[in-house]
Amino acid sequence: MAPKSKPKSKHSKSQSSDPSALKTLAKTPPQRPNWPTFTPLVPTLDLTVTSLLPNQILLIPNFFTTTLCRTYTTFLSTLPLTTTPGKPKRGEAVRVNDRFQVHDPTFAQMLWTQTSLQELVTHFDNPSIWGGEVLGLNPNIRVYRYRPEQFFDKHYDESNQLNVGEPSIGAKTTWTLLIYLSRCEGGETVFYPEGPKHGPIPEPIVAEVEPGQALLHRHGDDCLLHEGREVKGGEKWVLRSDLVVKR
Ligand SMILES: O=C(O)CCC(=O)C(=O)O
Ligand SMILES: [Fe+2]
Numbered sequence: 001m002a003p004k005s006k007p008k009s010k011h012s013k014s015q016s017s018d019p020s021a022l023k024t025l026a027k028t029p030p031q032r033p034n035w036p037t038f039t040p041l042v043p044t045l046d047l048t049v050t051s052l053l054p055n056q057i058l059l060i061p062n063f064f065t066t067t068l069c070r071t072y073t074t075f076l077s078t079l080p081l082t083t084t085p086g087k088p089k090r091g092e093a094v095r096v097n098d099r100f101q102v103h104d105p106t107f108a109q110m111l112w113t114q115t116s117l118q119e120l121v122t123h124f125d126n127p128s129i130w131g132g133e134v135l136g137l138n139p140n141i142r143v144y145r146y147r148p149e150q151f152f153d154k155h156y157d158e159s160n161q162l163n164v165g166e167p168s169i170g171a172k173t174t175w176t177l178l179i180y181l182s183r184c185e186g187g188e189t190v191f192y193p194e195g196p197k198h199g200p201i202p203e204p205i206v207a208e209v210e211p212g213q214a215l216l217h218r219h220g221d222d223c224l225l226h227e228g229r230e231v232k233g234g235e236k237w238v239l240r241s242d243l244v245v246k247r
Contacts, residue, residue: 032104033079036071037114038064044116053205055129056218057191060120063214069181073237076100076143076181094153097228098145105139105164108241112136117177117214121243131174131218132245135164138173142240144228146187150236152228154192157242159220164244173242176223178215185233189215192225209236216243 042062050059064072081098112118113136121134138160146152157176164171178189191205205224207215217224219242228236 032102032107033075035107035110036068036075038068038110040065040067041115044119047116047120049120049124052207052215053191053193053224055126056193056222056224057205057207058216059207060116060214060216061210062212063116064179064181064212066211069211069237072239073181073235076145076237076239079143081143081145092155095151095155097150097152098147100143102141103139104141107141108137108139111241130243130245132172132247135169135171135244135246137177138162138242138244139164140241144236144238144240146184146228146231146236146238148231148233151187151230154225154227156223156225157217157219158223160242161247162244170247171244172220172247174218174220174245175216175243176219177241177243178217179239180209180211180213180215181237181239182209182235183211184209184231184236186229187231187236188229190227190229191217194224 042065047060047062050061051057052059079100081100083098084095118136121130124130127134139162140160144152160173162171162173163169187209189207189209191207193202193205195202217226228238
């Protein structure tokens, strides 16, 4: 929470009387988390991308090992998570969880290149599925913690336009990436495929919260309605980014 008034310490006084120091301070971006390294990992050759719904929802079991999941949840619980308000803005899904969000291009690049993700995505059987030339991951990194009774109500994920790299290239997001980091009761991510207009309503598709499993699903215009079901016991930890392609 922001302090009500500026602290009146000697330190802050000496800083404000030196304009160049102030300039440096203003330019300093908020500190990025000191993310743990991605070890140990299952070798890429031992991982497979499976379809929960062909062309729409893909899974990579054991993308993170159990040990790495534990390292991450321990680390993530030290971050300043904030509880999202129960009352969303108009048109936004009700989302009750604790979250942390950071713009971190370095981490996005690490998660892309220092895990099996880049290899699995770029060597996928049908690369046209990604919706363009894949550049990497969205630097908008989100961390969610759901405790019992917390959930993410039904919604669609939007595609976002952004610029990535140096020199920067126009890009857009096409698939959501979720990495489950813990085991919990409930909390499944559930998708609701649309059936034919007058036909029967298709069964929902349920992705279980398997620690270490990565889930990719199409978003933007091709997004299925989905939700993060209420957690009934334990904690559900998720790392979220998106696949980014050339615009
Ligand atoms: O936590 C989940 O299972 C779903 C998260 C989600 O839908 C989102 O991040 O947009
Ligand atoms: Fe979503």
